[in-house]
Amino acid sequence: MSDEIRITKKERDALIILGNHIDEEFPVRLVDISDEMSLKPPTILNLLKRLEDKGYVEREKGMTVLTKSGISRYREIVENHRILETLMVKNGMDLDRACLISENIDFLIDHESIDNIFEKIGKPSKCPHGRKIEQFHE
Amino acid sequence: MSDEIRITKKERDALIILGNHIDEEFPVRLVDISDEMSLKPPTILNLLKRLEDKGYVEREKGMTVLTKSGISRYREIVENHRILETLMVKNGMDLDRACLISENIDFLIDHESIDNIFEKIGKPSKCPHGRKIEQFHE
DNA sequence: CTGACATATTAGGTAAATACTAATAAGATT
DNA sequence: AATCTTATTAGTATTTACCTAATATGTCAG
Incomplete structure (x- = not known):
């Protein structure tokens, strides 16, 4: 519990962008993330390398893909976000x-703790934005 | 609203230590903070200088005192802490x-927002630790 | 297949935050 | 005055977070 790898706000933001594009036909390019975050490509590259070191991302030939661990961290953060909201x-x-x-x-915040809250407040199916709160884990 | 000066976790910790000692006869010395935070004196000095730049602390001849602004920021953080808890x-x-x-x-988190929550949850007089939640502001 | 353009990467630099050690200065105490 | 404790300075290192400029790698039109 609470053994989650520490990430920074910027790393979080990049992770969220990568996760949000996961179902799209074309992978997110450096420039796309660069645009979405209003930061120059080298800055993003740096960020992605750190996410790679943390095992959340794999990169080759300009393509950036979330690893299994990256996807589940992404989901935890999104879920945390919606439950906290x-x-x-x-x-x-x-x-x-x-x-x-x-x-x-x-x-x-570790996802386990947020999950307790989720149970306690009656497992609401949607966040105030109307987005689904799913229980991703098996 | 939300115009609070950004501080880091370490700056927060030092602010809390300074605030906690405010009623004591003797002022907190560098070594005291150093001990409480398990960091070497030069590291703490650096931290305090940053807090000074942010207007939360005044220093002369080894003495460190919270400014008015420092005291009120300290109180806001403590109150935030207890309400969130x-x-x-x-x-x-x-x-x-x-x-x-x-x-x-x-x-x-900006104190105004937390204050709304405080009202909404019925202005509990104590946090789960049994410590008073006061409304410090006039 | 070859320029031209878009994109990715490398190299190199800056700044703030977070730490440290070693050296020096200043205070207090005996 | 000598000693001991603190505070401060100086110097170093790492991580995060940015940038620009230069180079490499694609890709696509012709």
């Missing part, structure tokens, strides 16, 4: 604010 | 885990 909105916070805050903490 | 424990999380998580996020 739900919890905050349920407790009086404005949706936009909740989303912004969640972005800054969803990758810092 | 309360929220998490109320929603099924183990107290120790909640405390640990709260430590990592209490300084990242």
Whole structure:
């Protein structure tokens, strides 16, 4: 428990972008991530190399793919995000604010703990944005 | 709103230590913080200089004092901490885990937002540790 | 197949945050 | 005054997070 590999906010952001594009026909290119994050390609390359070191990403010939571990970390973060958002909105916070805050903490909290909260608040099927909260794990 | 000066986790930790000692007869010395944080004095000095730049601390002749702004930031973080802890424990999380998580996020979230939550959950007077949750602001 | 253009990579540089050791300065205490 | 404890300075290293400029690698039109 809580043995998740530490990532930074930027690494989180890149991971999310990679995960969000996972079902698309064409893989995300460096320039795409570069555009989405408003950072220059060399900066992104650097970021991706760190994600590679952490085992979340594999790269060859300009292609970047999430590894199994990367996919499951991505899913955990997204799920954390939606559950935290739900919890905050349920407790009086404005949706936009909740989303912004969640972005800054969803990758810092271990998924197991968030999962407990999910159970406790009655396994809501959707976050306040209307997006599905799935239980990804087997 | 949300115009709080960005601080890092280490800066937060030092701020908390300074705040916790505020009522004591003798001021906290560098070595004290050094001991409490298990970091060498030069590292702490560096940290304090950054807090000074951010206007949270004033230093002269080895003495370190929180400024007005430092005190109020300290209080906001402590309050954030206790409210977040309360929220998490109320929603099924183990107290120790909640405390640990709260430590990592209490300084990242603007106090106004947390205050909304506080109102919504019925202004509990104590956190799960039994410590007072006060409304410090006028 | 060959330029031209787009994209990726390398190289090299900067800055902030986080640490350290070793040396020096300043205070306090005996 | 000598000693001991603290504080400070100087110098070094690593990680994250950026950049520009140069080079390499594709790719696609003709």
